[in-house]
Every structure is written in structure tokens, then in C-alpha cells.
Amino acid sequence: MGPRGLVAELLLLLALGAAKSGPSAPLRRYTPDWPSLDSRPLPAWFDEAKFGVFVHWGVFSVPAWGSEWFWWHWKGTKLPQYQSFMKENYPPGFSYGDFGPQFTARFFHPDSWADLFKAAGAKYVVLTTKHHEGFTNWPSPVSWNWNSQDVGPHRDLVGELEAAVRKRNIRYGLYHSLLEWFHPLYLLDKKNGFKTQHFVHAKTMPELYDLVNRYKPDLIWSDGEWESPDTYWNSTGFLSWLYNDSPVKDTVVVNDRWGQNCSCHHGGYYNCQDKFKPETLPDHKWEMCTSIDKLSWGYRRNMVITDVADESTIISELVQTVSLGGNYLLNIGPTKDGLIVPIFQERLLAVGKWLSVSGEAIYASKPWRVQFEKNTTTVWYTSKGSAVYAIFLSWPKHGILSLKSPKSSSTTQVTMLGVQNNLKWSKDPDESLLVYLPQLPPSALPVQFAWTLKLTGVK
Template sequence: MLCLNIRPSVTGNELLNEITMNRRQLLQQLAWSVPALAMSKQLNAAASLIPGQSPFQPSWESLAAYKVPDWFRNAKFGMWAHWGPQCEPEAGDWYARNMYTEGSAQYKKHLEKYGHPSTFGFKDVIHTWKADQWNPEELVSLYKNAGARYFMAMANHHDNLDLFNSRYQPSWNSTKVGPMKDIIGGWAKAARKYDLPFGVSVHAAHAWRWYESAQGADKQGPFAGVPYDGKLTKADGKGLWWEGLDPQELYTQHHPLSRNSENPGSIHRQWHWGEGVYAPSNAYCENFYNRTIDLIDSYHPSFIYFDDTALPLWPVSDAGLRIAAHLYNKSIKEKGKLDAVVFGKILDEQQRKCMVWDIERGQSNQIEPLPWQTDTCIGTWHYHREIYEKKQYKNAQTVIHILCDVVSKNGNLMLNVPVRGNGTIDEQERSVVEEIGHWMAMNSEAIYDTRPWQVYGEGPAMEAAAPLSGQGFNEGKGKPFTAADIRFTTKNNSVYAIALGWPENNTLTISSLKATKTPSRVTLLATGERLSFTRDEEGLHVVMPQNRPELSYAFALKIS
């Protein structure tokens, strides 16, 4: 029998603290056993019943009382700056991990640009990152003009560098190394100047496992057997630029490797802290908790995105549960209502009640009963010069089609535009953003403040929709959208039909409206023109004008 170590005659606050402490200890000791998870649920339930405490307790049962705020449901479209030191080499995603993978494209790029990772590691890449042309106000203004209704900035990535003045990562943060700037502070100020809800993305919970490649060494060639810099300590920095800094506060690699760590792909199967991962220490989990609470309390984000299965470090730690409860309670205390949002991935039905489900690079294939979000990018998450050179960015048409599809299913779109290491975006990216803004200026009535209609859409793309896998990743795997694909939204007494292409014969037939009441008016939002129409057993037939509006690869009809 497992007994709780709780003293008699304690106050309500003391009892809550002791239950929470016992729950954390049990999770640490027995994280992978079924009995431990069952006990965790019992302890969570006990904690949530203690009177006189904050409305939300750090338990799934308590967090299930969450309700998504209307500002988020109405916003529909947000922009994201997924920007940090891994953008400095301009070589794409996961650079700080893959530069330690012998033979990978980023390893080869690193050798060419910086030298061998035994002598020039990612800590040294951070040192080269200056962000000398960064103008957050100009970029946030551009994003607002593009139609964004909220803005998010990356606060840290798996590379473990905090991009703010961090009390619990005091040496390895952007005010002490690299650009010597408070990146999150700058983004937050700009977002508030332009009246956009501001949020942060937090990815650093995975640094423990993600950086394991830095413990390795080449297996062949002139550096065979020479260790990379992942195990260096403070003592090794004498006489170097990082003298006095401890690389282990960044790399966190004084632990054994996870099972099959030498296989670069094994990390994906261990993302949920299972499948043989070497479990993070309690000190690591608590440091992550403290860093994130410091971020929330210092910069007051309205929302926080976690690049995690469910919540950070779950189920080996309840740190993520405590962070979510803290953010929700802080919102209630300061605003008088729950106005905050937490995003998580790969959620079960219970967890979807506790936060907003985020789908990475993908879309749901149905109208979801609860609000959700997809996050995607016009290129790679971190800036990749090769995509610019080959002109491979998503164009505005693709982004708009994704937006219309997502909104029709009760979702929001969060779009990342990769930022160069120097803090600018290139002219191709700027052109895409500006075109999105042009389309939104003509059609956004069918996007903002809407809700799903009776069906989300019609057309051939629905029949070829690709299933979700992992965090999402079904984007672009189905049939391309055509003029035969229509997506629906509704607001007040109107239905909006958004056609994802211009009909060849200048007549748009909407079969989903064949059984509805005959409308009194059909208006082309882009121009304000009233259009002629008829209705029969095949649907509503709308006669389109001879002159197409601009950007007619998607256009909205207001059906009143």
C-alpha cells in the first residue's frame, strides 16, 4: 500500500502544498507504471477539491473547466516569429541538433561555415548571432496590415537559449550572449503598440533529449573519435570567449544517452518521454518550470504555445500542469475573467477540454466541436537560404486556401514567416505577406468573428483528405483545392461561401444550399456587387461578374 506523507493539523494551503509535493515525488519515482498514473489522478482530484484555492489546480480534472475565450475564437488568423539563433546559419530547422549528426546537410554546412563541432559548437553559433537589423515594430505592423489578429514570438527553442532576460537561465539568454537584446521584450512592446494579443512559444522542455547528439563524435575522417562540445564544462572555457559560462546550463548533457540515441530518428518516438528516453532529472524539470513562470510573470503573455505532447514534460513531471494552472489563474486575477490560451499537441479527449489543440502543418478533416489551431510556415520554421534561392516559399494563394479551410472547421491559423539571423525578412516573404493582407482587406468579413456552418464545405478535396499523423503533418498531402471546392462560415444571419477558385463558366453552383431557404441577396464581398442567382434541386446557381476581382483564387459570397 502506498501512503501519503502528510502531517496532521495543517491548514488548507499547507495541505495543498504537501499534496502537490507528494504528487510530484510519486510521478518522478513511478512515472511509467500504470499504478503511478492512477495514483496521480487520485491526488489530482484531491488537490482540486480543496476549498479557498485559486479556481484552477494543476490537474487534468481541474483544467477541464477551461473555456476558450471569445477573442481567440473571433481572431482566426495570427502571425508567429519563430526566430532565434538557429536562424543565423540560414540552414533550416533543428540546426543545433543536426550540426552534430555526422554526414547530415547541416553538419556539412557547419564544417564549411564554422569548422568542426568539437571546437565550434552551437554555443559559438549563438555568439555570432547579433540580430543587428531587427525592427520588431516594423515587422509587427506589417503582420497587422496582413490581417493578423494576434502575434506570437518564440521565447526559446530546443536549443535552450532563453530569448528574454531570464532569471533562471541567467547566463544563456539573449540579454547576456549573442545579440545582447531582450527579444521577447521587444516583440511584446511592438505587439501592444499595435493592439495585438501577444503570446509566446516555449520549446525548451526537450533540450535534455534533443541535444544528445552533441555528446557524440565523428566515426570516420580526420576527426574520428574526437568528442563534440556537448560535454564541456565551465572549467574548459579558460581563455575563451565563454570563460566563466557553463556550457552544461545550455546543453544539459551530463546524463546517459537515451536508448537508440545514435539513431537520429529515434527522438520522434520518444517525444512523449517514453520509448526508452533517459528521464530528465527533477532539477531539470523544476528549472524549466521556474523559467516559464518567470517568462509569464515578467512579460504577461495572453497565450502560450508548447511544442509538446499534451503539456511540457508530461507524464514524468507535472510542471506543465502547474504552468497552465498558473497562467489561467493569473488571467482571472488580473482581468477578472479567463482570457488566456494554452496550446498543446496530440491531445486526448480529456486534454482537449483543458487547452486548445494545435495541429502542426495540418488540418482537421471535420468541424471540431472545440476551437483548435493549425500552425504552419511559408518555408521552414527556421530561416533557410536555399528556399529563398530556389523560390520555394508557399505563395499567398496556398496560405489563403489553408486559412479558409481551417476556419470552416472551427479553427484558427497561426502562420510563421521565417526571419533571417539579422532580424529581417526577405523580399519574397514580404511580397507573400502583403498579398495576404490585400486578400484579407477584400474578404475578411467571411473570416473574422465567424463560426462553422452546418457543413464545412463541398468539393473534390474533401474526398481526398489526408489523415493526420503525429502532431499533424497532413498539409499538402490531399488533392489541391480547385474552383469546385467551397468552404462555409456563418455570422449573424448570413452564410459565407468561399470558393477556392474562379468557375470557368462564370456560374458557381453551391450544392449544399439546395435544401435551404432561398436567399434574399447574394453579394460578392470583394467588390460589394449584388449577384443574380437561381435555386433548384441541384443547388444555388450564382452568376458571377464578367470581370474577376483581384486575387480571385479564393473569393467570398455573402448569402443573406
């Protein structure tokens, strides 16, 4: 073998070595079927984030009455109370399209929103780019005269919020409804038993590809899938492109609403259903989405204070969700002008204040071997490295907290997040860990409810 042959052989061996060792190895390709797509590992950022803010905003924010399903309740199921509302408040012949110009977003200041979300401790924000009404909050080229650039605000709302959120190192997610209640092409496909895909080719898919290429989202929160299977929506084709060739292929996270057969079975993480709350630790990453207004996702002018979830309920749900391995996505509905009403601001800031003390037990935590125990107070556990966190929701009698699950050792130390000194502890006859809580007046405690103990040297 001559020198050229030796060089060629050496180059071949080097190439083979590089292929085995990593960086230049060909990346795995995902095929457009669920076994392949479901095998994709979930990008780590999502599990570490734990808490996000959901924003439902659109033309439904103009009537701002009943719920964001206003158009459907008025013209779809024709509920009498919606018929009466329109009759009493709007002239005859007023159409849903007439609400469009009134969706002004006049006081929408994306930086103010993003500051609020950061102060709330949110690690990701999910904005409705398009709800089931079909109005797009960006200049979609396939939603002529029914988008925020042509009608109403005359602004790219999705793009403006993206810039503000990313400036603050918050991940940006886009909610997108696959269906549109009254789109003629969707109604035609529905009439054809979803054997045709006129709507998918003309509207759904062009919009999804446009959103990804234009805004490079960290998350796609799909919805509106329930009337037809994923094969109608071409979901697996889109997701294989998303995971293989899109500009966000390595970082993007998706949920499970990609067809009536997918929820809780296929996709990225599982939503399962709105306000999903499992009783035990699921074996798949999941998210609980819920709303501060218990009766609606969009803003309602007729909301009353008893419809609003209180601070302790929200924080308890966050704790429970994270303890069971989930993420907590908390929704607010801004007004048609782009204002976030004070009660929603107050609730978000309360979560942020609690997380500023207790976030160590939440962000990037993992479920512990025991998730919760009930004795005199409910205790939820999380863990991080060798530390175990016990979050108790109410203060125990006599200031002594009994923990059955952690096994103490000679190196066990107990502290309360937000309080400097170590706490005293002992073992009772049945081996429970008795923790003597700090004797402080309520005003001096670091938080008002859901206090967190950090345990080290326990099993």
C-alpha cells in the first residue's frame, strides 16, 4: 500500500472513530408515526421550569361575558342567555366579526406584562395565537382580514410579547387551536366525515409552520383536536418535521392534543384534560393547566370575587402538582385593551412572593420516593440531589411537625426556607421525625402558608 493508501485508510479510521464518539454522528431522525415520535426525550428545560403563565386573549375579550366560548354559545348551541345578552346590548344584525375592530389592545405594553410574569416567578409563558374563533394574534397570511394586523390592534401581538418575554430569559410558548368552529372549509370537512382535508391544507398546517418559522417557540400548546383523529390533522407529519428539521428541533416541547385519540397517550408531555389533577405519581411528564377565574379562561366583565381562586388554593395546587412530577400553568385573561386586571396581578405576585422564598423546593426539583403524607397537616415532598423538601400546608398544633417518611441519621439537619438557623428535631417511639418549628409570630414567618423544610442527611 502506497502513502496515499495509508492516508486514506487513516482518514477512514478517524471518520469511523468520530462517528462512534459523538458530535459528528448522524442525528436520529423521527418518522411520522407515534412509536417514533413518542420516543423523543423531552427537552430538560420543561421539567426544570415547573411554573408557567397561560394567557387567553382574543376577540372573545371584547364581549367579555360568559366565557371565551362566547361565539359558540351564541351561534353554535344558541344558549338563551347568550341570545338575550346580544339582544339587550347590541343592535340587530350585529355579527361576531363586528367585535373585531373593538379588540384594540390599546393599553397592551408587552414589557409590563413580561415584568409581571417575571415577578410571578414564571419560567415560561404561553399565549393564545388563535383560539377556536379563528382570529389570529399575528399577521397570518392565511387568515385574511381576521388577524391582529388587519383588524383591531393593527399590531403583531405574538411577536411583541415574544420580544419582551425573551428579553427576560423566560421561555415562550404558543397556544394554537387546530379547529375553527365556523370556518367554511372546516365545516365542509366535517360534513364529509373528515375524509377530506381542505381546512388542514389551507389553514391549520400553513399556520403551524408559519408560527414555528417566524417565532421559534419553545413550546407548542395544541388544542381543538377533539372532533377528529390525528390522521385528519396530519399531526405526525408536522411533528416529525418539528423534531427533525425545524429551527427549534432540539428545544421545542409539545403537549398531547394532536387528535381525538392522542390526549394522555401521544405527543410530548400530557395535559390529559383541563385542570387535570392525578391522585398518584404518573409515569409520564404532565402539566396541570388551570385558571385564576374558576369559570372562564378569557376575561369576563361579569366575574365576581367568589369566582377567583384564592392565594392558598393556587399555591397548594402548585405544590401538589410539582410533588407529583407535573408543571403548573396558571391562566389569566387580559381585557380587550390589553390590561391585566389588578386581582389577576395580585394572585400572580402572590405566587412570585412565595416562590422567592420556596422556589428552591420547586424549580428543577424531582419527585421524592414518597410524594405526600397526611397526619395532622398535609405534607408534600420534593427532592433535589441529596436534599428532601417537606412542604406543609397548615401549621401543626404546638408547633411540632411529625414526618413519618424521612429516615433520620446522625448527620440529619433540618432548616426552614427563609429562616436562618437549623431547627431542632428528635425521633418519636414510632421512628417519626419530630421537627420543632421556629417560635415566631405569624408576621415574622417567611411565608403565610405552605412552609418548606429542607432535610439533609435523611433517607
